[in-house]
Amino acid sequence: MRNKALLAGLAIVAVAVLYRLFSFTPELVGFSGPTMGTTYTVKFITHKNAPDEAMIKDSVDQVLVKVNKLMSTYDPSSELSLFNRSAAGQSYEASDDIAYVVNAALKISELTDGAYDVTVGPLVNLWGFGPGKHEDRVPTQEEIESAKSKVGYHYLSLDGNQLKKTKDVYVDLSSIAKGYGVDQVALTLEQYGINNYLVEVGGEIRTKGMKLDDAHWEIGVESPAGGHSIAQKVIQADNLSIATSGDYRNYFEKNGVRYSHTIDPKTGKPITHRLVSVTIISDSVMLADGLATAINVLGPVKGLEFAERNDIAAYMLVKEDFGFKEEYSKAFKPYLN
Template identity: 85%
Template sequence: MVGFCFNGNCEGNMRNKALIAVLAIVAVAVLYRLFSFTPELVGFSGPTMGTTYTVKFVTNERSPSTIDIKDSVDQVLVRVNKLMSTYDPSSELSLFNKSNVGQSIDVSRDIAHVIGAALKLSELTDGAYDVTVGPLVNLWGFGPGAKEDKVPTQEEIESAQQKVGFHYLSLDGVQLEKTEDIYVDLSSIAKGFGVDQVAATLDSFGIHDYLVEVGGEIRTKGMKDDGSHWEIGIESPGGGHSVAQKIIQADNLSIATSGDYRNYFEKNGVRYSHTIDPKTGKPITHRLVSVTIIADSVMLADGLATAINVLGPKKGLEFAERNDIAAYMLVKEDFGFKEEYSKAFKSYLN
């Protein structure tokens, strides 16, 4: 059979037919993926910020490969650490801490955002939470450098307290300045910010169901692949990592816990917590051993958990009720632990 070309553009027609054929193949492949795809719960983990992180998410027909997602998450966490670590002498925060008094420094928007939130918490708690508590943290051996289980003298404590005071720190947009020789420590809020940043990365990939955890601070969204809820266990201070004091169904939550039962040292029969009260210059001594906070962001929950842990059981609960904060506390008694929680937290309990 002889083919005829009526418009004189046989080559163009052939190209059009080839293009249509390719598009048809692509459409079939896309439709096959859409109708044959089975969501899976996958995950990965790694080291970060002196601790570990874990990401679990449910795949969908548009999500990238797990390797690509992990690479992006690692980049996000490396960046947060490079900005806010006091253990890295070249981090943006370390460079600011080394800057001269009265020198205005332009900082990144992320640092400005976190320090701005920390300053608000410092003001809200009247200094029970103080973003400049670093000199005392370091003095007690819980900061950068070799860890030494040593109780400082009262003179050393009072000397370090002279370098603590959030009111000596001012932030104007992205310009940060100190009016006295202070040392900013974001360890009580940076992990929470890191979780929020990882969650934002997963959102950008179109992932709708996930759990992100960094050092015990957690953000969840959606549900698992089988339609069940994410479940978060609040660790029992007396039972180790695998024992849960309380289980929370957490479908869309930002949650953080602060406690004195992991990071501490003992000297002459006395236990010294890593949580320092800026007003006494010493580790906390009350019986509040664990605070769990649910808030709008993990960064905020992280900072609030530390603040209430410093305030103690009575003042901490009063602070939570006054500010409508969802707080769950474990208070040590002679035998076991007593649960206390704010009205805002009650709806999360099973």
């Protein structure tokens, strides 16, 4: 009797397993949450061998908490904050993540001859766009020159994981860390066998595969004039890494003058040209994130020249007296609908 009961039980389990295998229907599911001072969203197509959604969300949250704990300038205990407080001339053993991201940031700094500068933090903080409480105040030229004296990517070096500064510079990875976070979340999904997904952190996006019924992922480039719900351009985004940099969200106004959060390291002041939005498609969201900021600093003319010279897929919106003008590099043309 016991053997018969055991066999019957096993048969029920086998039937349940077979039913799940043959009756499984893929679904588009998703979740979101807060991270890095902004929000994230993950959408993906389920498959029969993937763990449940709650477990995947827990893994994603752990990844994002780790990136923030390593690279936040707002967290005084983060690895980046500890390095920034370390003495000049000392060698610092950086984690693999910090070394990887700083290496990419240094390459972009060199490629743009300092238009993008990974040590721009003192100027960002001076203008009130960094950690801590700030008032909307225009710094004096003396204060700007003092902050500029602490900026210079060439004072920072990386040898393997050995990070060193020859001057008391302040490293700020805000322009590239979100992109790195997106890439790490995407890698986590793929480790679970998920190959159809969209990951977004603060507007930086990575997609892979397709949606249900072979529908394409579509990404709208936000119109600076229309807010979050209006798209200036829609990109068919299959297997893409996309990042956008713009000055139309984070700024302050003083005496009728608008001051952008994007700081030009060479002048020490917010950008004043008419380029208001840059969208980059690259091999990784981390690179797209950094390159979008770099071109946003360079401006519409030099930025487009830089994109063409380096075969970068760039889409730019330039403010005109009435509305906005589209500019894009040759490498971006295949993505236009």
